[in-house]
Amino acid sequence: MVRILFIFIFFFESVFAISSLExxxxxxxxxxxxSQLKLLFSNSSYLDKNGNLNIAQISRVLKTNSLITLNLSTPQTLKLNFRSKSDAVIFFKILSDALMDxxxxxxxxxELILHNENIDYTVEVxxxxxxxxxxxxxxxKENSVYIKNVKRVGVYDYQxxxxxxxxxLNTNVNISLNSLAVLERPLKDYIFKTKDxxxxxxxxxxxxxxxxxxxFLDKNLNLIKSVKSNEKNNHFSEFIPSGTCYVVVSDMYSLDNIRRGLRVFLKK
Structure with a gap:
């Protein structure tokens, strides 16, 4: 069971830019x-076009040189800890989708530790x-989220x-105004723009x-309003709150509950 802590001190260490070697x-x-790492990384920055560490390249170099092993001989319990300053809704949406992908x-x-918009979240798999x-x-990075640092803090634990x-947010369906859109069975939550x-x-x-x-999210991905139902309801109708830019549509329990898709109408 996830342990949630609301604390009243700032618990994050300051995150400074680190080098590819570090x-x-x-x-x-x-x-x-x-010594081997210094030969491989001391003279290479491995930055992407946005100035962030290109961790895909760094990981590829480490794997090619047998410096990290990602395949285990038997299944193990892996612990992954994620820390960031973010709106909680968008943090869990983007991170959960990335882990599943x-x-x-x-x-x-x-474990989940929250303080204002600082999030410290741990999962096991x-x-x-x-x-x-x-x-x-x-x-x-498909959602313009970047990894600033990764630490191996245990045999199977990473931070x-x-x-x-x-x-x-990357939208995955396009819905025109005043036109009924028939959406196919979802593999992920539907995400679309409201278009006023x-x-x-x-x-x-x-x-x-x-x-x-x-x-309902604004252009900065802040949650404006959420509507959730614990009762079956195959019809949904709601006025869109002012300032809404994105809508995320899902099911409270499982996307299998809408396996035949949805019909969506955006009224001008």
Missing amino acids: LAQNLVSNPAKN AGYVYFIPT ESQYVLDPGTLYNLL YDLDFDNAK ASKLVIDASDADFWFPKVL
């Missing part, structure tokens, strides 16, 4: 390999494959410092059992 040393976590469909939240930092880097300052619509109307198939979960 990050490689953090990932390898073996002083005996430092990385192959961690089933993970167990074990049983796997024979250690999360590749390069894979996570590529998945997160990630994430930068959500410029986070954005005033009202949102959604219908699920009569053969499905939808428990609506609808989030």
Whole structure:
């Protein structure tokens, strides 16, 4: 069961920019390999076009030189800790999607520490494959979220410092104003822009059992309003709050509850 702590002191260490060598040393976590790491990284910055460490390249170099091993002989309990300053809704949405896309469909939240918008979140997962930092880097950057640092803090424990300052949501459906959109079975939550619509109307198939979960977010991905139902309701109608830019549509329990898709109407 996840343990949630609301604390009243600032618990994060200051996160300063680190070099590719320092990050490689953090990932390898073996002083005996430092000489080899210096040869590989001392003269290479490995920065992406936005000035962030290109962790995909760094991970590739480490794997090519057998400095990190991501395949385990037997499944192990992996502990992953993520820290950031972010709106909680967007933090969990982007991170959860990235973990699932990385192959961690089933993970167990074990601890959550919150203070204002500072988040310290830990999950555990049983796997024979250690999360590749390069894979996570590529998945997160699709939403303009970047990894500032990664530390191997135990045999199977890793700590990630994430930068959500410029986070954005990638929409996965396009809905025109005053035109009914028939959406196919979702693999992820539906995300679309409101396009200055005033009202949102959604219908699920009569053969499905939808428990609506609808989030209204502003352009900076701050939550304006959430509407959630613990009762089956295959019809949803709501005036769109002022300032809304994005809508996230899901089910309270499982996307299998809307396996036949949804019909969405954005009214001008």
